Amino acid sequence: ESELIQTNLEDVLKAKGLEDEVQVVTTGCFGFCEKGPIVKILPDNTFYIEVKPEDAEEIIEEHIVKGRQVMRLLYTDPDKKETVSDAKNMGFYKKQIRIALRNCGFINPENIDEYIAREGYGALGTCFEMTPQAVIDVIKESGLRGRGGGGFPTGLKWEFASKNDADQKYVVCNADEGDPGAFMDRSILEGDPHSVLEAMAICGYTMGADLGVIYIRAEYPLAIERLKIAIAQAREYGLLGKDILGSGFNFDVEMRYGAGAFVCGEETALIHSMEGLRGEPTVKPPFPAESGYNGKPTNVNNVETFANVPVIINKGAKWFSAIGTDKSKGTKVFALAGKINNVGLIEVPMGTTLREVIYEIGGGIKDGKKFKAVQTGGPSGGCLTEKHLDTPIDFDNLIAAGSMMGSGGMIVMDEDDCMVSMAKFYLDFTVEESCGKCTPCRVGNKRLYEMLDKITEGKGTKEDLDLLRNLSGVIKDTSLCGLGQTSPNPVLSTLDNFHDEYIAHVENHK
Ligand code: SF4
Structure with missing residues (x-):
């Protein structure tokens, strides 16, 4: 679709004899995936969202020829109900500092x-x-x-x-x-x-x-x-x-x-x-x-x-080093996904809180639902809950909270998500991805997965919960590499933070 938008913009410019005055350039990602495709007009920084190929004519005619913004393609702040044309005034971008992503959305990466x-x-x-x-x-x-x-x-x-x-x-x-x-x-x-x-x-x-x-x-x-x-x-x-x-x-x-x-x-x-x-x-x-x-x-x-x-x-x-926290300097890029309004790629200073990321940058939970947890660090990380929302994000705080930074995946879950199923999802991934070289990871994760499967099917017992915890500890302590050493983290963090959900599953077992 974005290629078609570019072609249409170029065709319209040509038809109007403007091809030498206005350049259409493809850039890397702006980060605001939720509102893409995005067309940004320079030098006035007007940021058009959810652009369709058929909008090309109106953008060129209205904006370039007549000097008027196309209001229906501008972003509207959901809280203030105000229309915003410059990205730096949008909630999604306001708290971001783009260092690693400094050129994404600015330059043509092929030039x-x-x-x-x-x-x-x-x-x-x-x-x-x-x-x-x-x-x-x-x-x-x-x-x-x-x-x-x-x-x-x-x-x-x-x-x-x-x-x-x-x-x-x-x-x-x-x-x-x-x-x-x-x-x-x-x-x-x-x-x-x-x-x-x-x-x-x-x-x-x-x-x-x-x-x-x-x-x-x-x-x-x-x-x-x-x-x-x-x-x-x-x-x-x-x-x-x-x-x-x-x-x-x-x-x-x-x-x-x-x-x-x-x-x-x-x-x-x-x-x-x-x-x-x-x-x-x-x-x-x-x-x-x-x-x-x-x-x-x-x-x-x-x-x-x-x-x-x-x-x-x-x-x-x-x-x-002036950016960030005591021991975690600079910024971190996160891929914000799951049940969040503004899915996208963000870069924030270390020390930004989860609340700022989820509610200010992420625009809150989809469909007005209640926040339940956020998984950071992917299959190696853990889930963080309501009580961690004001934790400043950095390498050490996330580990202290029972998760980890990982490479930067952040998946948000709402009140409808089952945390046992979430742990099972990650274990399924780990079982698939284990290289099989060492027994604790190759066999242990499979057994963990089977137990989780039994529990989500309503066939588990309270004893299984103890077994889950014990086996998780053995896998962490005895696996050869980081994959096995961290693979039980989603299980352990959900056992700690959502024990009642595990209990509800095993109590279904008559
Ligand atoms: Fe392979 Fe690492 Fe798992 Fe051992 S812990 S099986 S080395 S992926």
């Missing part, structure tokens, strides 16, 4: 000039005037932590990789986004692929690596296509390849395609898959910084982590 016009590749040039250690120090001081879910300090990770000497080192970008409901990385790659390429080159410069590899799931064809275009353009501009910007530093980027296995998001499994082996995790140490891809020092970062790097170099560590 490197537009990236360069917004300070693109300037950070790479700045880094060449610094020592590799000085660049690492900036990233360390910024407080940036891994956005893939682990929350490990990025600068420290880079430092480990830089200190290991080898004839060959690698930078790997983990774009194997696999949580149900999560599309943060996809959006960044589709909307701003150069930001990731630039950051990978910066990382390569700090650790002495001349090759970057993006491991991306094959189910992301648009992201793959845009990355391919971006890599070709960066090579053409001398921003990838030999002697970048006359610095003497060589760096190029290749891609590897994942077949959609969730476990390949774990860095050792990802590296095995890149090597053509089965995507199975192995015990750490050795960490990839010491022995990773092809047995060489490798730094693996997630897409969103990389997307933050050029801005930190451009604006400084202090600027970045």
